Amino acid sequence: MKPEKNKVYSFIPGTILKVFVKEGQCVRKGEDLLTLEAMKMQNLIKSPVEGIVKSLNVKEGVKVPKGKLMVELGFNQDMEDT
Amino acid sequence: MGLKRKILELHKKREAVLKGGGDKAIEKQAAMGKMTARERIISLCDPDSFHEYDLFVEHEARDFDMDKKVLHGDGVIIGTGTIHGAPVCLFAQDFTVAGGSLGMMHARKITKIMDHALKMKVPLIGINDSGGARIQEGVNSLAGYGEIFFRNTLSSGVIPQISVILGPCAGGAVYSPALTDFVFVVDKISKMFITGPEVIKTVLGEEISMEDLGGARVHSEITGNAHFFAKSEAECFNQIKKLVSFIPWNNMKKAARVEPREPKPEYKISDIVPGDPRQPYDIRDVIKAIADDSDFFEIQEMWASNMVIGFGRMNGETIGFVANQPLVLAGVLDVDSSDKAARFIRFCNAFNIPIITLVDLPGYLPGIDQEHAGVIRHGAKVLYAYSEATVAKMTVILRKAYGGGYIAMSSRHLRADFVFAWPTAEIAVMGPEGAANIIFRKEIMESKDPDKTRKQKVKEYKEKFANPYVAAARGYVDSVIEPEETRKLLLHAIEVSGNKSVFLPNKKHGIPPF
Known part of the structure; x- marks a missing residue:
């Protein structure tokens, strides 16, 4: 029932312009993950939580449909969802 | 008995009642990380300004052995005080007395202070911390809620109404806050829902905690029911004090003026907005570059963040800011952001607060979800709210203003009084x-x-x-201005519109699409 904050989906179809993170990398909450160009804007997609990039499902230059799981973040055991 | 003894007797009586539910219950309240109702009122009001009414009210319930129970003040404190010198009416439910449950006399105390607020034309602040209806008092409890809702509605648009959720607020009780103008919540303390986790489990088999169902974060990020989120009660009270400083006492007054101040030099307007219209930026920095002292008091910061709303000041006068946020979802209009903006515009209009609208949006968010969620009727709320508003309306188009989004965001066609556009503006039917x-x-x-x-x-x-000049050629835009001139011209616009008056057709009330 609880929305899964650690999963980053595309909010609209668009093009991945830049990817700033790699799998396995630690990210802080609010850190830039990637740029999704859509709605006439290069939208900076930021990390909703602090955690580790568990899976990265997009590459620079690819087109993504709406609702694609672009990045999944994992938590360390001692990390709290802030 | 002499006067002295009579006074002593009064002191004794007071002392007993002031303890609310007694030491044990107060300890329990503290263990939950909560202040008592009385501590809350004292922290919120100016020192020594609170005067309590109905301290000695008692309940009249007779069933279920209730006649043997003493409930001090019947579980609620009411009275008047001042905040930053502004008079306010307050009530605070006392959870230490029968869980702050609402019985007939409890409700009568609340409605008494509500009537007082409406008569005296001063803001009403309600602190909610209650287990809900007092079951032993049956239908009298329900009557009490109904009487409160009726008064909330009657007072709407006449006096500002503020709800503070500092504990549970469940079932019917949630509708009083929902009818008021601003709802404050505190992390881990506030809980609001119509039906709680137990009912949900019994009826639907779904399991969820109170926090995940209706905690402070849920209402600040997902539902949009709350307007201000705080991490502690102390922070929450500071937010309330700040809000009170921005709003007038009632709909016949203007908000109190403060000493005007220039924006802070670190907010340089021409450096904030990128020339490339595909590059995002934080619109709040633009507001801070325009507003007095770069002070912007944001409302519903974490919900529908693609639209930014809040208060600031220009030349010392309170202004409502409505702005698209290119940083979130490219600043599109959608169901929630339309709802958020429309309600705020109506508050500003009701309470004589001029509105500055900053425009930079690609349009309405396309998609099946949005269409099926009713973006047509929700989006219409923005058109309605701007069209109906008679306060001074200033619009600045920074970059994109396309299609329906252009019309909706306080365009000339909805009777904006001043429409400025930057040379970077792109005003067209579509991209x-x-x-x-x-x-x-x-x-x-x-x-x-x-x-x-x-x-x-x-x-x-x-x-x-894709420029401002086609619209300027028809007079839809009054002036194409340099970004640096924005504050100067907005100050001029506010000065010119000081005596604005508009005649509207006679009607009982409009029928906005909600």
Whole structure:
């Protein structure tokens, strides 16, 4: 029932312009993950939580449909969802 | 008995009642990380300004052995005080007395202070911390809620109404806050829902904690029911005090003026907005570059963040800011952001607060979800709210203003009083890509190199129409201005509109699409 904050989906179809993170990398909450160009804007997609990039499902230059799981973040055991 | 003894007797009686539910219950309240009702009122009001009414009220319930129970003050404190010198009426439910449950006399105390607020034309602040209806008092409890809701509605648009959720607020009780103008919540303390986790489990088999169902974060990020989120009660009270400083006592007054101050030099307006319209930026920095002292008090910060709303001041006068946020979802209009903006515009209009609208949006968010969620009727709320508003309306178009989004965001056509556009503004029926594809469809299709032709046509369209001058040529935009001139011209606009008056057709009330 609880929305899964650690999963980053595309909010609209668009093009991945830049990817700033790699799998396995630690990210802080609010850190830039990637740029999704859509709605006439290069939208900076930021990390909703602090955690580790568990899976990265997009590459620079690819087109993504709406609702694609672009990045999944994992938590360390001692990390709290802030 | 002499006067002295009578006074002593009063002191004794007071002392007993002031303890609320007694030491044990107060300890329990503290163990939950909560202040008592009395501590809350004292922290919120100016020192020594609170005067309590109905301290000695007692309940009249007789069933279920209730006649043997003493409930001090019947579980609620009411009275008047001042905040930053502004008079306010307050009530605070006392969870230490029968869980702050609402019985008949409890409700009568609340409605008494509500009537007082409406009569005296001062803001009403309600602190909610209650287990809900007092079951032993049956239908009298329900009557009490109904009487409260009725008064909330009657007072709406006459006096500002503020709800503070500092504990449980469940079942019917949630509708009083929902009818008021601003709802404050505190992390881990506030809990609001119509039906709690137990009922949900019994009826639907779904399991969820109180926090995940209706905690402070849920209402600040997901439902939009709350307007201000705080990490502690102390922070929450500071937020309330700040809000009170921005709003007038009632709908016949203007908010109190403060000493005007220039924006802080670190907010340099021409450095904030990128020239490339595809580059995002934080619109709140633009507001801070315009507003007095760069002070912007944001409302519903974490919900529908693609729209930014809140209060600031210009030349010492309170202003409502409504702005698209390019940083979130490119600043599109959608169901929630429309709802958020519309309600705020109506608050500003009801309470004589001029509105500055900053425009930079690609339009309405396309999609099946949005269409099926009713973006037509929700989006219409923005049009309605701006059209109906008679306060001074100033609009600045920074970059994109396309299609329906252009019309909705306080355009001239909805009777904005001043429409300024930056030279970077793009005011057109739709974006160059979309427009070129439609207008030049045949030429592109029949071309030897459709891609090249399309790019060429997009470029042509962009040069010809993606600018402020087509709209300026029709007078839809009053002036094309340099970003640096924005504050100066907005101050001028506010000065000019000081005596604005508008005549509207006579009606009982409009029927906005909600």
